[in-house]
Amino acid sequence: MRKIREIMTSDVETCTLLDNVFEVAVKMKEWNVGSIPIVDKDQLVGMITDRDIVIRGIAEKHPPSSKVETVMSDHLVTATPDMSTKDATRLMAEHQIRRLPVVEGDKLVGIVALGDFAVNEMTDEQAQHALSEISEPGSHMQ
Secondary structure: OOEHHHOOEOOOOOEEOOOEHHHHHHHHHHHOOOEEEEEEOOEEEEEEEHHHHHHHHHOOOOOOOOEHHHOOEOOOOOEOOOOEHHHHHHHHHHHOOOEEEEEEOOEEEEEEEHHHHHHOOOOHHHHHHHHHHHHOOOOOOO
């Protein structure tokens, strides 16, 4: 069985607590990504998705100069590098998330996205199960 470390992206672009929401949005555009982990001295402290910016930022009338803490998710579901890909897809399905930060202790060491499973030839069944669970309407947001 494959491990997350085999398919994760280890060169992850991040922002810090010193960045504001506008700066995060600009970096998302530059890097062509939909989520950015927020770190404090390499420690993962949050995550901001494009959806967070819309729902928690714009829709709640927070200015673009707002601190990242205003819109970031800080109750994160994470994986470890040695977690099996099967366990990771199950975790993603259970929590209805498409991106999973990978940590050792509290230190961010990578990220795995649902698409990584397909690109890295995980079983179609695993990826399909996770995607179907994530795509189901639910009460979880990320």
